Structures are given as C-alpha cells and as structure tokens.
Amino acid sequence: MSEKKQEKAVRVGGSKRTAAEITKSVLAFLLFIVYMIPFLLVVVNSFKRKISIVKTPLQVLDEEGLQFVNYSNAYVDMDFLQAFANSLIVTGCSVALLIVLSSMCAYILVRKNYLACKISFLLLISYMVVPFQVIMIPLLSIYGSTFNMLNSRLTLIVMNFGFGTCFAMFLCHGFIKTGVPLALEEAAIIDGCGPIQTFFKIVLPLLKPILSTVAILQVLGLWNDYLLPSLVLVRPKLHTLPIAIRTFVGTFSSDYGNMMAALVMTVVPVIIVYIALQKYIIGGVVAGAVKS
Amino acid sequence: MRKESFWTKTKLFLIFAGPSMLAFTCFVIFPFIYGIYLTLTSWDGISKTKEFVGLANYITTFQDEAFWTSILLTFKYVVCVVILVNVIAFLLAILLTSGIKGQNFLRAGFFTPNLIGGIVLGFIWTFIFGRVLPNLSFLESIPIFQKSWLSDPNMAFWALVLVATWQQSGYMLLIYIAGIVGVPKDYIEAASIDGANAKQITWYIRLPLMMQSFVICLFLTLTSAFKVYDLNLSLTEGGPYGTTKMASMTIFDTAFTAHQYGLGQAQAIVFFVIMLVVAVIQVFAGKSKEVEA
Structure with missing residues (x-):
C-alpha cells in the first residue's frame, strides 16, 4: 500500500x-x-x-x-500437446505439493521449539547455498542406477518438491512469524479445534499472499526447468516443453521456419498468463527476492 | 498450556514437517552425503563395484587444466554479467522511477525475458547471432559483425554475456525499483530542508538506504551466473571447440559423457566450495554497509 x-x-x-x-x-x-x-x-x-x-x-x-x-509441422514433430501436458502436470502437481506441505512444515517450525524443529530449520535454510550441480550426480546414481525410478513424472514431481520445499518453507516461515497472530490460533484451540483443523481453517487462509508469491516463483522456475527434468525424463513421451524444444531443434536444426514456430508456441502460453496476471507476478517476484 | 507428551510432540512434528523433511532427506541430504562418498571412488556410473581410490579424484581435479580453465572462464563470465546486469538494471530503474509515462508498462515489458527459460532464450538468440546479424548490410563494415559471433571463441563468450544481461537486467530492475521507491520521502525532505543538494541526497541518503537492494541483486546475479547451464547449452553448447564451456557443463560432461562419476562429483564439490566462499564474502561485505531505515 x-x-x-x-x-x-x-x-x-x-x-x-x-x-x-x-x-x-x-x-x-x-x-x-x-x-x-x-x-x-x-x-x-x-x-x-x-x-x-x-x-x-x-x-x-x-x-x-x-x-x-x-506451425502445423512443428506441432506434430515436437509432439507439442504431449510436451505441454507433461509440463502442465509436472509443474501443477509440484507446486500444489509445495504450497500445502511447505506451509505446514513452516507452521510447526515457527510455533514449536522442539529440538527436531530447530535442526530441520537449520538444514532447510543451509540448502539455499548449495547449487544443484552438487546433488545432481549422486541423485542420479541413487534413483537411476540403484532404485531405477527414472522415467516417471511422479519421481520428478516429488524431487521438485524436495528441492523447492526449502525456499517455500523459508518464505512461509518469515510470514507466519510476523503476520499470523497467535491469539487467533489460541481462540480456535479453546473452541475445540485440533492442530490440523487450526492450521487448515485459521492459518492457511491467512497465508494467501505469501503462498501466491511461492506459487508464482515456483511456476516460473519449474515450467522453464531443464537440467533435472532432462535427467529424470529420458523417454520422449515424457518430455516437458524445454526438453522437447531442445530435442526438436537438435533434430531439425536447419529448418528455421519450424524452429521459429516451435519457439513461438512454447513462449506464447507463458506470455498470455503473464499478461493476465502481470500485477501479481511482478509483485510476487519482488516480494520473494526482498524476503530472501 | 498443558505440557505435551513426547508422543504428542512426535506425532505433531511428523504430521506437519514429515513430508517436507522426508523429501528433503531423500533428495538433498542423502545424495549430498552419498556424493562425498562417490568422490572417493572411481565409479563409472555403470559397473556394480565402486573401487575406493581415496583422494585421487581431488588430486586429479586440482591438476586438471581443463577444469580450471572452465572455472576461470566462469569467473570471467560472472564478473562481466554481474557488473553489466546491475549497472544497466540500476540505470533503468532510475529512468523508470523518474515519472515518465507508461513506466508500469515498461517495467512489465523489461521483465518478459525472465518468463522464458534459458533453453528457449538460447535458441532465439542462436537465430539472431547466426542469421540476423550477419545479414545486416549496414553492419558489414564493422569488423565484429562480419561473421557469426557463435563461430568465434571470443565473441561466443560475449554472446553469452549479452544474452544473460538482456535477460536478467529486467529482473534486477524490479528489485532496484522497489528499493528506490522504498526510501521514505520524509528523509529526503528533511535532508533538503537541512540544505543538502541533489548529489548529497543521492550519496548520503538514497544509496545507503538502498543498500539492501544492492546486496540482494548482487547475490542473485552472482549465484545464478555461477550456476549457468541452460543458456550455455542452447546458445553455444560449449563451443566453438569447447571454448565456452562453463563449470556446470564441465561437471556434467565429466560425469555423464565421460562416465567418471567420482571425478565429476569431486569437481562439483570443489566448484561448490569456491562458489560458497565468493557468495559469503559478497553478503558480508554488503551487509556491513547496510543501514536501517
């Protein structure tokens, strides 16, 4: 304001x-x-x-x-609809998990001073300085070579959740600490709410502003993510848009017309969403950066 | 409040923090520790046995000229990108808060490249550098435009810097605008009543109060430039002749192309430590200059 x-x-x-x-x-x-x-x-x-x-x-x-x-060539050759759907599923599910579960995690870490909470908080915030490159090789060794869990959208979704939960938790943590009055929760408990009810009925609705920031930042990051998805989703049917476009350009690199059309098709949906939600997106990006 | 029993505590913690901490442990903590173990082996990523080789991978990493060339190149890239992005973003932020018409539209417009991932941006610019620039007849007399930037090792590096600057300046611009707008009006009023001129107000009031924006922007540009991979991959693929291969791509290739998982992970750890040191120095140097409003 x-x-x-x-x-x-x-x-x-x-x-x-x-x-x-x-x-x-x-x-x-x-x-x-x-x-x-x-x-x-x-x-x-x-x-x-x-x-x-x-x-x-x-x-x-x-x-x-x-x-x-x-456009019709590119649409068919890069299996646009499939890639778009894959991107949508992966981004959508990851962000949904992140919003609900990270805010729950943040809530308990703020409200309770158990030893486990303190340790969890320290672990989560220290990941913010670790580049993905350090996790990449062992991650693939464990979940690829040992457990054979690659080539599944679900694997990618839970991985996205595991990596994203630190920053999401951190943003919610700061918000709950300063923006959610304890008195409200106490009133709810006196009225007979259990901890889970208190969280979903009282706290979660109050977190809307910060959760929209989390959602915006995560959608932007995950929709455009390339490195992790390209390692996890190897089968062409599972490719998300960034992988699909790279495969497409690699295969038809001399066909500029198709390449341009493919690029436009990848960019346009994002631009449409941006035009519709521009105010929130810009606000979310600024809030996310300033709070970190 | 009544005292909670150990079981209530455990139950509460597991319900609320359980999912996050489980995923985090599985995909971050465990791989991180396992990664340190991997650096002590000569594993190729395929064979069943992992031969223990002690610190050999670290010794190889420290003696590996190609690795240090890529680290130095990454440093050069980081310095260029950080300076260019922040200078341009800051100047643009001043321009867009000076009360010109349509500044909100422009702010949103400059941010657009950030909506699109490095892979797609790289391909867009491959076309610009490869097809459009060499086709501009009025640029023909200027030596640097006579052949495609991407086929010349030196110019390919600058192509990467240019695209990164073009993309990220729109992002940092938003943070600088928030910083400029966030300086309380009454401070500036008070200073001008006390007889400070415009230059003094900028130097002694505005800039110190905006220090937080500088710290954030430097940190964000620094860490993202260190980790650059997508753009590197789609714009130059490390070429021509591997001359623009940054640290991330080197690590990736060592592990997944040359099948030296242990060595690749050792490189990743060395890279991480270098990045950590730089980021910590930057944050502390910046924080010491911060002023509370």
Missing part, C-alpha cells in the same frame, strides 16, 4: 513535462523496443518459408504470404 502512495508521489513530483522528460520517455521506449526485437524477429520469421528466413530475416512478410505450415 505505502509503495503505491510513494509511487504516486514520485509521479506528482515529476509532473512538469520538460524537454528532459520527453527525452527520458523516448529513451526508455527505444530501449524497450531493443529489448523486444529478438522476440519480434522470431514471431515474424515463424510465418515465413525457410528460403526467405535465410535470405531476408528482417523482411516482415514472405512474398507468398503468411506461412502457417511451420
């Missing part, structure tokens, strides 16, 4: 439209266009034939009009 007020103050302070103001606006928009050019070029070229992409990549339209054939 206060942020908004101050933003307004900034705007009011600079309301005099001078030459300097206009220069700034022009500069900012020019920079913005420069930032967007790579996307624009890919979109434009996805509607062209290979020959005109190679010869005149800057030309907006193909001489023979818009070419939709790239």
